[in-house]
Amino acid sequence: xxxxxxxxxxxxxRDWQTxxxxxxxxxxxGLGGFARERALPAIRDAEFCETTVLVSGSPxxxxxxxxxxxxxQVLDYEAFHDGEESDAYDAVYVATPPAFHExxxxxxxxxxxxxxxxxPLAADLAAAERIVDACADAGVVCxxxxxxxxxxxxxxxxxxxxxGAIGEPVQVHGGFSAxxxxxxxxxxxRLDPHVAGGGALMDLxxxxxxxxxxxxxxxxxxxxxxTTSGEAPFDRVDEHVVFQLSFPGxxxxxxxxxxxxxxxxxxxxxxxxxxxxxxxxxxxDVSQEIVVERGDTHTRYAxxxxxxxxxxxxxxxxxxxxxxxxxxxxxxxxxxxxIIEAAYESAETGERIEL
Numbered sequence: 001x002x003x004x005x006x007x008x009x010x011x012x013x014r015d016w017q018t019x020x021x022x023x024x025x026x027x028x029x030g031l032g033g034f035a036r037e038r039a040l041p042a043i044r045d046a047e048f049c050e051t052t053v054l055v056s057g058s059p060x061x062x063x064x065x066x067x068x069x070x071x072x073q074v075l076d077y078e079a080f081h082d083g084e085e086s087d088a089y090d091a092v093y094v095a096t097p098p099a100f101h102e103x104x105x106x107x108x109x110x111x112x113x114x115x116x117x118x119x120p121l122a123a124d125l126a127a128a129e130r131i132v133d134a135c136a137d138a139g140v141v142c143x144x145x146x147x148x149x150x151x152x153x154x155x156x157x158x159x160x161x162x163x164g165a166i167g168e169p170v171q172v173h174g175g176f177s178a179x180x181x182x183x184x185x186x187x188x189x190r191l192d193p194h195v196a197g198g199g200a201l202m203d204l205x206x207x208x209x210x211x212x213x214x215x216x217x218x219x220x221x222x223x224x225x226x227t228t229s230g231e232a233p234f235d236r237v238d239e240h241v242v243f244q245l246s247f248p249g250x251x252x253x254x255x256x257x258x259x260x261x262x263x264x265x266x267x268x269x270x271x272x273x274x275x276x277x278x279x280x281x282x283x284x285d286v287s288q289e290i291v292v293e294r295g296d297t298h299t300r301y302a303x304x305x306x307x308x309x310x311x312x313x314x315x316x317x318x319x320x321x322x323x324x325x326x327x328x329x330x331x332x333x334x335x336x337x338x339i340i341e342a343a344y345e346s347a348e349t350g351e352r353i354e355l
Contacts, residue, residue: 004165004292004299011303012152016315018324024114024317027053027089029080029104030096031061034118038284039095040069042309048317053089055080055104080104086111091141091320093313098123098202099195102131105142109134114141116316119206120340121333123197128337132330143316143326144333148211150311153278153288153303157269158215160276165292167273169216172245172253174208174268176282177261186233190259199237201227201340205257207282208267210336212245212253215269219335220245220253224352225343234259243343284308 026049028035043051053073056062062074073085081103091114094104101122105115115135121144122128135142148154161169180190189195190203213219225243229235239260245253268277274294281288289302319326342353 008301011156012306015155017318019322022048022321024049024091024320025052025089027055027092029055029092029094031056031065032095035095036065038309039093040065042307043313044069045307046310046313048314048321053085081107083111090114091116094118097189097195098197102127105131106134109138109140112138112140114320116143116145118145119333120197120202120337121330125337125341128334132334135330141320141326142330144328144330145312146210146328147308147312148281149214149328150315151288151308152306153290154211157276157278157290160292161215161269166271166276166294169251169269169271171270172212174212174253175256175264175266176204176207177258177264179263180259191233191237193237199239200257200259201238201241201343205241205255206336208255209339211267216247216251218247220247220339220355222246222352222354223339223343223346225346227347
C-alpha cells in the first residue's frame, strides 16, 4: 500500500453497511453510568435502532431517563422476566454487571429477542456459554458489545496491517489503565469478584486482548500472566495485570491493565517494515489518531470524531435487519473469556498456559 492518502480518504466508511433503512426496537436493561451517558444518547442518534423500553430496579431513574430520551415503556426487572411489554421491543441491550448478564440475556433469547450484551459476556465462562447456547437455540443474534470493533480508526488500522503496510506483524503493545476510585466509590461492583468475575484484567485488559485478536485476525496459542492485588478495596481482585499472548508464526502481544495507575490507553503494532499505532484507542472520548511509520516516512492522520458506541449499535441493528453474520458474536466473547481464565490460571501457577 503505497498511497496512504487514498486510504485515509475513506476513514469513516462503514465497510459493513449494505442497507439504508430499517429500525430495530431495543429494550435497555440496566441503567448504570455507561447506559445513561453513552448508550442511550448513542441509540438516540443511531440510524438503525431506537430505544422503546427501559428496564431498571430504580423507577425514578428509569422515569427520568424515559422522559429525557422519549422512551414509551418502563419496566422493573420482575416485569421484564414476566414478559410484560415484550411486543414493544425486538432486541435487548444488557448493561447490568456481568454476574447478571445470563438471566436477562437468556430470558430475552427464549422470547425470540436478539441480544447485545456488554463485555465481558458474563462473570464466568460457564454462564457465557449458556448465553450463547440460548441464543443459538432461539436463532437470534448474540453480539458481544466490543465498541472498538466498529471504531473507524481500528478498522482502518486492521486494513493497513492486512495490506502489508508495515510488513509482517512481529509485536503488539497494548495497555489500558485508570484511577478507578477517582470515578467510583470503593464499594463499586467492579471490585467484587463474585459480580465482576475479576478485576483489571476482566474489565480493562479485555480491550487490548480483543482488539489485538481483531487486528491480527488470529487467536493466541498460549498466555502467561502476572497479577497484583493491593490493599483494600483492591484486595479481592487483580489491581494490576501484565500478560503476554503468543500467536501463530511467532507474533507476540504484551498487554497491561490497571485499576490504580495514571490513566493511559495505547495500542502499537510493530512489523518487519514499519509500525502503526493509535493514540488513546480505548478511552472512548476523543477522535482517534493513526500514526504510521515506514522507513523515513512518518504519517499522522487525525480522523473526524465518530461516536463509536453509536457505530456499535447501528452495526448490531444492521446484523439483525440483514441476517448477516456478526463479527463480534457470542463465540468471540467466549474466546476472550477462555483466554482470561487461562491468564488467571497462569498468574496463580506461574506457568505458561497453552490455549
